Amino acid sequence: MTGEPMxxxxxxxxxxLDTTVIRDLDLLVHTGEVAVLIGPNGHGKTTLLRAISGxxxxxxxxxxxxxxxxxxxxxxxxxxxxxxHAPQGDGLFGEMTVExxxxxxxxxxxxxxxxxxxxxxxxxxxxxxxxxxxxxxxTLSGGERRLVAxxxxxxxxxxxxxxxxxxxxxxxxxxxxVYQAIGNLKRSGATLVLVxxxxxxxxxxxxxxxxxxxxxxxxxxxYAALSADPAIVRTYLGSL
Amino acid sequence: xxxxxxxxxxxxxxxxxKDFGGLRAVADVSFExxxxxxxGIAGPNGAGKTTLFDVVTGHTRxxxxxxxxxxxxxxxxxxxxxxxxxxARTFQQPTVARSLTVAENMLLAATFGRPRASVGGQHPRxxxxxxxxxxxxxxxxxxxxxxxxxxxxxxxxxxxxxATSASAILLDEPFGGLSPAEIDRTVEIIGGVRARGxxxxxxxxxxxxxxxxxxxxxxxxxxAAFFEGTPAQMLADARVVxxxxxxxxxxxxS
Numbered sequence: 001m002t003g004e005p006m007x008x009x010x011x012x013x014x015x016x017l018d019t020t021v022i023r024d025l026d027l028l029v030h031t032g033e034v035a036v037l038i039g040p041n042g043h044g045k046t047t048l049l050r051a052i053s054g055x056x057x058x059x060x061x062x063x064x065x066x067x068x069x070x071x072x073x074x075x076x077x078x079x080x081x082x083x084x085h086a087p088q089g090d091g092l093f094g095e096m097t098v099e100x101x102x103x104x105x106x107x108x109x110x111x112x113x114x115x116x117x118x119x120x121x122x123x124x125x126x127x128x129x130x131x132x133x134x135x136x137x138x139t140l141s142g143g144e145r146r147l148v149a150x151x152x153x154x155x156x157x158x159x160x161x162x163x164x165x166x167x168x169x170x171x172x173x174x175x176x177x178v179y180q181a182i183g184n185l186k187r188s189g190a191t192l193v194l195v196x197x198x199x200x201x202x203x204x205x206x207x208x209x210x211x212x213x214x215x216x217x218x219x220x221x222x223y224a225a226l227s228a229d230p231a232i233v234r235t236y237l238g239s240l
Numbered sequence: 241x242x243x244x245x246x247x248x249x250x251x252x253x254x255x256x257x258k259d260f261g262g263l264r265a266v267a268d269v270s271f272e273x274x275x276x277x278x279x280g281i282a283g284p285n286g287a288g289k290t291t292l293f294d295v296v297t298g299h300t301r302x303x304x305x306x307x308x309x310x311x312x313x314x315x316x317x318x319x320x321x322x323x324x325x326x327x328a329r330t331f332q333q334p335t336v337a338r339s340l341t342v343a344e345n346m347l348l349a350a351t352f353g354r355p356r357a358s359v360g361g362q363h364p365r366x367x368x369x370x371x372x373x374x375x376x377x378x379x380x381x382x383x384x385x386x387x388x389x390x391x392x393x394x395x396x397x398x399x400x401x402x403a404t405s406a407s408a409i410l411l412d413e414p415f416g417g418l419s420p421a422e423i424d425r426t427v428e429i430i431g432g433v434r435a436r437g438x439x440x441x442x443x444x445x446x447x448x449x450x451x452x453x454x455x456x457x458x459x460x461x462x463x464a465a466f467f468e469g470t471p472a473q474m475l476a477d478a479r480v481v482x483x484x485x486x487x488x489x490x491x492x493x494s
Contacts, residue, residue: 042389143285
């Protein structure tokens, strides 16, 4: 045990071309913790995940994984440290079958030799994916595609997993299955960073909540405290 | 007779069927929706909900069944003709002309989405400006639309659908990906659409939103509609809970 946090982000700046989206953002996620990012759309949650996983290169600041400075590393190198990112959209290969798409999740790593047992585990957790195993991905509905993409991200063991909106486009019964899988990951000791608006489901697994606004984190705290704060509930969690 | 007093349906779908090869994606689904009414459509992922929309709007051809708009059969009309007759829709993925500004997107819809014979009617610019204000984007009129965040892009897509002067509008997951505060705002906007007398059909998984806006809900599974009733009846239906809502909704309801 080094005592280093799983993820540390310090004074991070990132964006696209001449647009800065993330400004001087600091974030600490401890090993084994489930951290949830909330906040209005367009304020940088997705960009933050992309800068952590190396899909985009930060323009300033640092990203450390267990004390290792990975700032500016390409995504494929960062992933070798055990970081898995399930991004926005599904990114499936439309002409490949569902099972072939799942296999791609184990392709670039040592997990390839365990692929059959990983696939069996995913089929058990997501019966809807199992039912579509032999179908080409392009014939699936939007929600089914999201579920396959999440299954693909689960194909290799991760030390830290970033999931951009795990419940997006899913039926309530499918969200239950996704959050059971997230709960299993947490119990296995993985660290998770979720972008999620669905507080009904996230409550069972969340440890810390960070509110992202205007490209920086304006408030952080334990889930229990933030979800009990009337001002935060009114501003960020809606009135319904 | 009570039935004769009810307002006539704006949009009727009769026994809609859609087969893809050996797969029956939509199995003889019927619905009707009147002016100022919101019909919800729910069901597990892959149940055929979006395919039903695709058939109604003409994005895919029906294997069997009829679509009637204001009593007129439009089943074999192409998409753009259905649009000019008053049928509009939105998509799961926010679909806007990304190289155009917000105002240009609205003008595009108001110009080409409405019947050309509306001489003497409102000028497209006026129509576009009104609906732009309605969806809350008047302050961003000059912004190029690929710079918009998700909520604004979804609002713009809804605005362009409305700017076609539609009498019936199909919304495919209008709340997906929105923050709770944005969901509240979209509930208000759809309430305004209803108040203007449009017939609304809405596919949605965000149950707190759907149960707030819908008068009735149809639940689909394996292509077929197996439940129709009020949102309260839906939440209490054992089969809907089993195949769609799942354990956490059981817990919430108790």
